[in-house]
Amino acid sequence: MEHRIERIKKQLHAESYKLTPQREATVRVLLEREEDHLSAEDIYLLVKEKAPEIGLATVYRTLELLSELKIVDKINFGDGVSRYDLRKEGAAHFHHHLVCMECGTVEEIVEDLLEDVEKKVENQWQFQVKDHRLTFHGICRKCQQNNNEAN
Amino acid sequence: MEHRIERIKKQLHAESYKLTPQREATVRVLLEREEDHLSAEDIYLLVKEKAPEIGLATVYRTLELLSELKIVDKINFGDGVSRYDLRKEGAAHFHHHLVCMECGTVEEIVEDLLEDVEKKVENQWQFQVKDHRLTFHGICRKCQQNNNEAN
DNA sequence: TGGTTATTGATAATCATTTACACTTGATAA
DNA sequence: TTATCAAGTGTAAATGATTATCAATAACCA
Ligand SMILES: [Zn+2]
Ligand SMILES: [Zn+2]
Ligand SMILES: [Zn+2]
Ligand SMILES: [Zn+2]
Numbered sequence: 001m002e003h004r005i006e007r008i009k010k011q012l013h014a015e016s017y018k019l020t021p022q023r024e025a026t027v028r029v030l031l032e033r034e035e036d037h038l039s040a041e042d043i044y045l046l047v048k049e050k051a052p053e054i055g056l057a058t059v060y061r062t063l064e065l066l067s068e069l070k071i072v073d074k075i076n077f078g079d080g081v082s083r084y085d086l087r088k089e090g091a092a093h094f095h096h097h098l099v100c101m102e103c104g105t106v107e108e109i110v111e112d113l114l115e116d117v118e119k120k121v122e123n124q125w126q127f128q129v130k131d132h133r134l135t136f137h138g139i140c141r142k143c144q145q146n147n148n149e150a151n
Numbered sequence: 152m153e154h155r156i157e158r159i160k161k162q163l164h165a166e167s168y169k170l171t172p173q174r175e176a177t178v179r180v181l182l183e184r185e186e187d188h189l190s191a192e193d194i195y196l197l198v199k200e201k202a203p204e205i206g207l208a209t210v211y212r213t214l215e216l217l218s219e220l221k222i223v224d225k226i227n228f229g230d231g232v233s234r235y236d237l238r239k240e241g242a243a244h245f246h247h248h249l250v251c252m253e254c255g256t257v258e259e260i261v262e263d264l265l266e267d268v269e270k271k272v273e274n275q276w277q278f279q280v281k282d283h284r285l286t287f288h289g290i291c292r293k294c295q296q297n298n299n300e301a302n
Numbered sequence: 303t304g305g306t307t308a309t310t311g312a313t314a315a316t317c318a319t320t321t322a323c324a325c326t327t328g329a330t331a332a
Numbered sequence: 333t334t335a336t337c338a339a340g341t342g343t344a345a346a347t348g349a350t351t352a353t354c355a356a357t358a359a360c361c362a
Contacts, residue, residue: 020327020340040318055342060319076227080350081318098278109276113268120264121287127249127258128290136272139279169359171309191349206311211350231319232349 001031004089011069025051026062030072030086037097037106039081075133077106093131100140107140152182155240162220176202177213181223181237188248188257190232226284228257244282251291258291 008027009019019027029046030038038046044059063084066072072084073094088095088110096109118129139147159178160170170178180197181189189197195210214235217223223235224245239246239261247260269280290298 018328018339022341053342057320057343058341061340074229076229078225078227098272098276101281107276107278109272113271117264117268118287121249121260125249125258125260126292126295127287128295129287130252130289132288133284133286135284136269136278136280137283138281141277144277144279169308171358173310204311206313208312208351209310212310 001028004031007089008071011071012065015069017065017069022047022051022054022058023062023065025054026059027066027071030066030084034086035108037075037077037083037085039083041081043084075135077135094133096134096136098136098138098140100143101137102139102143105140105142152179155182158240159222162222163216166220168216168220173198173202173205173209174213174216176205177210178217178222181217181235185237186259188226188228188234188236190234192232194235228286245284247285247287249287249289249291251294252288253290253294256291256293 005019005024005027012019012023025047026043028050029043033046036042040056040060040063043063044054044056047054047059063072063074066084067074070087072086074082075085075094075097076082077097077099085094091110093112093114096113098107098109100106114132114134118132121127121129156170156175156178163170163174176198177194179201180194184197187193191207191211191214194214195205195207198205198210214223214225218225218235221238223237225233226236226245226248227233228248228250236245242261244263244265247264249258249260251257265283265285269283272278272280
């Protein structure tokens with residue numbers, strides 16, 4: 001945890017930004033809830049527990065900054081809100097998501113499944129891939145089991 | 152064109168919805184601009200040229216309906232608006248997109264690149280895939296050329 | 303025909319996000 | 333140390349996309 005905070009601090013400094021207390025509190029929430037996919041509002045409420053005087057606009061500004069520095073990825077699952085996802089350490093690409101259409105849970109796939117596909121896209125479409133977004137919509141294991149039992 | 156309108160009409164009837172003049176005008180815009188990725192507002196302005204009395208709310212309602220019937224797919228490229236994309240005829244899955252980070256153009260890949268990946272996800276993660284969203288972010292051919300010339 | 307239901311257009315309401323602005327902070331240099 | 337300055341912040345207002353409301357209209361049916 002402290003190690004990752006330290007690293008993020010360096011990434012900010014490298015672009016001459018500071019890790020202010022508000023920014024640090026926001027990053028800590030992101031680290032503590034790394035498996036979740038929190039909206040700006042969610043993050044705001046959690047940061048408020050640590051730093052009650054923080055403003056929502058600051059959280060938005062911080063998330064925007066972290067996005068630009070590719071420390072977090074902004075993602076949209078089709079409900080009206082943006083969600084923010086910490087990049088896995090050392091990952092060059094955004095990880096993938098499995099969204100259950102029945103219960104709404106979001107699973108992550110960290111393994112990069114797209115290497116071959118990206119090569120194909122670069123060769124066949126002459127498109128230089130820098131990053132990707134891949135989300136599968138379907139039925140999660142748990143809901144499949146529930147459905148089977150119901151039959 | 153008329154053939155596809157006819158088919159969409161049947162899909163609506165199958166769910167006991169009508170193809171009203173407003174809905175038809177909206178569908179016609181989507182067909183005419185199939186390669187584009189229009190926002191609700193864009194579509195509204197184009198539909199108004201054919202049917203000036205139409206209201207924005209009706210366009211939203213129609214797009215929502217067409218989404219539910221999987222006649223269009225709603226997609227979000229990270230700017231603040233939803234965009235609406237006609238499903239290719241007979242396609243089981245949403246097609247893929249190449250978004251240029253420099254000029255913003257959006258190219259389409261209709262060929263399904265994910266068959267192998269989906270098999271892997273179903274086997275290894277026990278997740279039953281129903282649909283997917285895949286977008287690549289990078290540099291399009293044209294911008295690559297421009298960048299090379301500039302050097 | 304009269305009665306019922308679906309659909310529409312205009313408008314207001316909602317909700318996420320951004321902006322404006324005055325205030326604070328922390329660093330720097332006289 | 334103190335004046336100066338830019339970066340960062342909190343509050344509140346503004347914006348912009350989408351949704352809800354509601355009265356009017358159109359399609360359908362007994
Ligand atoms: Zn589920
Ligand atoms: Zn994730
Ligand atoms: Zn380009
Ligand atoms: Zn498309």
